[in-house]
Amino acid sequence: MRTAVLSAGSWGTTYAMVLADAGNDVVVHARRPEIADAINTRHENPDYLPGITLPTGLRATTDPAAALDGAEVVVVSIPAQSLRPNLAAWAPHFGGDTIVVSLMKGVETTTGSRMSEVITQEVGLSPERVAVLSGPNLAREVAARQPAASVIACVDEKVAQQLQEAAATPYFRPYTNTDVVGCELGGAVKNVIALAVGLASGLGLGDNATAVLMTRGLAETARLGQVLGADPLTFSGLAGVGDLVATCSSPLSRNRTFGTHLGKGLSVEEATAQTRQTAEGVETSTALLALAHRHGVEMPITEVVVGVIEGKVTAREAADLLMSRAPKPERYSS
Known part of the structure; x- marks a missing residue:
């Protein structure tokens, strides 16, 4: 599955690794060229996950349009309070059938909106195409491929199951839920x-x-x-x-x-x-x-x-x- 991960921070990079290990075609958007270069050439993210070797097939770019080009699934993992302005810039590059997955665990200070609500408002997607991933997922442990589990929630259970299959690896076990x-x-x-x-x-x-x-x-x-x-x-x-x-x-x-x-x-x-x-x-x-x-x-x-x-x-x-x-x-x- 062609997937764009909008974040090269610790959890964004880690989940991109999980998706790549599960067999997906994954591109990470990194704001800083040196991080994108490290992921592409040395297969590591030394600033956020020092000592972790990333899959050789995992790619990175500083161009959000390039990351989003052809993406069936878009994973977003940025600070909660910066989500809305970033989505305003990224939204024109989302496809009409895109599924968006939020890794963010916060509430918008200005509106009290949850992250999935901000996504539906800014990208113009129905709630059935927006999912959230949550659970005991300390990035460093998951990046070290230690056993972990999580919950993928979407009001459309079939979408949640599709995302569950896309993220299942021997060390990462996703469950589904409809309670976003x-x-x-x-x-x-x-x-x-x-x-x-x-x-x-x-x-x-x-x-x-x-x-x-x-x-x-x-x-x-x-x-x-x-x-x-x-x-x-x-x-x-x-x-x-x-x-x-x-x-x-x-x-x-x-x-x-x-x-x-x-x-x-x-x-x-x-x-x-x-x-x-x-x-x-x-x-x-x-x-x-x-x-x-x-x-x-x-x-x-x-x-x-x-x-x-x-x-x-x-x-x-x-x-x-x-x-x-x-x-x-x-x-x-x-």
Whole structure:
């Protein structure tokens, strides 16, 4: 299957590798000529995946029109807040029958739109031709061809199955789902919860605190998902608790790492410089909180994370705020 991957970052390059290993004809769009050259001539992406050998058939170009030419499937993996302006430039090169797959885990700050919604709006595709991929997919591990699984969600189950077959390899197992809302929310909110877990880690708090944040973070995700029409069962699967566990537990997680820097006293600017790659939860947290307020949903962990990012509370005050909440019955509506 002719596939264009619009991103030469760590996850975009990794998923391009998965697709190439599965037998697809894959072209990666790289903004920087030196990265495109490294992929084409040395079969590596030293800036994002040092030490990983890429398939010899994987090609790269700096010309988005060339990458998109004849593509049956377009995979997009760029920072969430830059998606809309980039799509405005790329959309004229999309074919009418193109299927678009979003690897992005964020919510647009200006509109509260999920990434699949931005794609349908800017490219002019029906929801049946837009899919999302989500799950516990730490790029470095997948790039090393260690066992992993994920969920490909599309409202058209046949499209999801087509994409599932295109991405199946001995080390990467994709499942299908029709709950696009739930899969996207699970991916977006878990980044914010990982920031909170990182904060706790940076403060020297233990595994109990991590477990509390992950569990109650899942409850926040489910509450928002319920009002937005998600299937509650999605949050107990790979795109929910699976992604949450991986992102909150692994030192490879850029959102957890970013939160750890904040917990150790670094500013947002200093943490950004230290993390080097985009931690989607930083900007998405504000958008998610606004979305929750709009629908009357309580998300206390997200609210505290936003307070830290905006400089309204310190990391230590954040921990105190979360523990000082009034006791309630433990249920997803609490």
